[in-house]
Amino acid sequence: MSELPDIDQFRKEARVWLEQNAEPLPEINEAEEEDQEVVWGEGSDNVAIFHNFTDEEELARLNAVKAWQAKKFDAGYAMINWPEELGGRGLSASYVRAYMAEERKFVVPSAGELPPTSMGLIAPTVAAFGTPEQKDRWCKAIMRMDICGCQLFSEPSAGSDLASLTTRAVRDGDEWVLNGQKVWTSGARFSEWGLAITRSDFDVPKHKGLTAFMVPFDCKGVEVRPIKQMSGGANFNEVFFTDARIPDEYRLGPVGEGWRVALTCLGFERDHSSSSSSSHTGGSFKQVVAAAAWAGVLEDPIIRQEIAALYSMLRTAQYTNRRVAAGMRAGQTPGPEGSLGKLMWTAGMTKTGEVIARVLGAKVVVDGGEWGTYAWSEHILGAPGYRIAGGSDEIQRNIIGERVLGLPAEPRVDKDLPFSEAQRQTRKA
Numbered sequence: 001m002s003e004l005p006d007i008d009q010f011r012k013e014a015r016v017w018l019e020q021n022a023e024p025l026p027e028i029n030e031a032e033e034e035d036q037e038v039v040w041g042e043g044s045d046n047v048a049i050f051h052n053f054t055d056e057e058e059l060a061r062l063n064a065v066k067a068w069q070a071k072k073f074d075a076g077y078a079m080i081n082w083p084e085e086l087g088g089r090g091l092s093a094s095y096v097r098a099y100m101a102e103e104r105k106f107v108v109p110s111a112g113e114l115p116p117t118s119m120g121l122i123a124p125t126v127a128a129f130g131t132p133e134q135k136d137r138w139c140k141a142i143m144r145m146d147i148c149g150c151q152l153f154s155e156p157s158a159g160s161d162l163a164s165l166t167t168r169a170v171r172d173g174d175e176w177v178l179n180g181q182k183v184w185t186s187g188a189r190f191s192e193w194g195l196a197i198t199r200s201d202f203d204v205p206k207h208k209g210l211t212a213f214m215v216p217f218d219c220k221g222v223e224v225r226p227i228k229q230m231s232g233g234a235n236f237n238e239v240f241f242t243d244a245r246i247p248d249e250y251r252l253g254p255v256g257e258g259w260r261v262a263l264t265c266l267g268f269e270r271d272h273s274s275s276s277s278s279s280h281t282g283g284s285f286k287q288v289v290a291a292a293a294w295a296g297v298l299e300d301p302i303i304r305q306e307i308a309a310l311y312s313m314l315r316t317a318q319y320t321n322r323r324v325a326a327g328m329r330a331g332q333t334p335g336p337e338g339s340l341g342k343l344m345w346t347a348g349m350t351k352t353g354e355v356i357a358r359v360l361g362a363k364v365v366v367d368g369g370e371w372g373t374y375a376w377s378e379h380i381l382g383a384p385g386y387r388i389a390g391g392s393d394e395i396q397r398n399i400i401g402e403r404v405l406g407l408p409a410e411p412r413v414d415k416d417l418p419f420s421e422a423q424r425q426t427r428k429a
């Protein structure tokens, strides 16, 4: 194996490359960022959790990310810790962190959920289960963002209990015929591929009859329909399969091993959700305080109490995240703290919405044109989404209950029954 580059030298080179290719952000360290005051009425008042872009705007944002990612890939910074045989540099995660520490100081384009899903969940799952030809076909192309992949897992009757999914895959010679429906597929309208978990055998217990496929969206019989959100945008989609024929060479992993593929992908998602929980999604504590000052309610004892409770909640979440991050830097694999981090993140986001609703009252439901008021409706309406995405609050609590507190596991009566029998029993009940 070739000698590892010196990490400080690697970081310096990354910085030089970033300086040549991106605009630097004003230098602010974390302590200074915390000290920065929100000046009422200045700058953008956007506190949306999910954005409300048109498809044209969405595509323009995505294309900007694609252009940036291609540049980054060509310079050797897109697959730093990927194995060399897959096109990576074969370096450890500490080099990725060193690069990211530098990249965070620059303005780089972003476009919501699809790029992190595609590169953070789909590509490594292909790397984990793909044949050499499949890895060759998809990994580099996804990591350069020449193509995007989304996650075709959830169905109308299978979300938390994903193993109950019923999209059917029937083998026909060298092809598989897919019929069924997926739902809540983030980014499907802008993806070329989707990783679908399907049921190929109804006569074995539910976790054992699943098979995974990479499905091309240009395949006949695959139809994508946007879902309009209550906050206005349409980040999600329904995806219908009607006699969609997929060659066997697009099957990812062995027949009947789809659950392992799904769990691996969800493992990447959990790591991603808990690490992104440190990012600023929606409105911040400082913005709540600024709104309370503007509304003249900072001296109201109930509001003060609420603001203090919000502060301690957000601080505790921040320290928990830092503890997880420190553990990861020290080489620990993330454990159930990921669930705790996610739960605290969504709780903080929800509480922020509750406190601002108290502070601003009717102004969050009626657009009176005032800066920093009605804009909060997009935080309030978006927060419930993250309480569900990536494993709902209740599911995180189950994980903490079972794996941290050692409470008895939930009864899983259908675990060993053939899926078709379990379905019959559910219908009878």
Ligand SMILES: Cc1cc2nc3c(=O)[nH]c(=O)nc-3n(C[C@H](O)[C@H](O)[C@H](O)COP(=O)(O)OP(=O)(O)OC[C@H]3O[C@@H](n4cnc5c(N)ncnc54)[C@H](O)[C@@H]3O)c2cc1C
Binding pocket: 150, 151, 152, 153, 154, 155, 156, 157, 158, 159, 160, 161, 183, 184, 185, 186, 187, 384, 385, 386, 388, 389, 390, 391, 392, 393, 394, 395, 398, 410
């Ligand atoms: C923002 C967002 C993005 C998403 N993106 C994608 C995507 O790209 N691809 C994809 O496949 N899916 C996606 N999803 C779907 C997501 O994975 C599911 O919504 C989630 O798994 C929950 O499933 P469900 O909606 O069917 O709810 P259900 O599982 O039906 O749950 C309904 C309620 O019951 C509770 N509940 C369920 N089981 C238990 C239990 N055992 N114990 C206690 N309470 C329980 C839940 O917490 C919830 O409150 C996304 C969802 C959101 C909100």
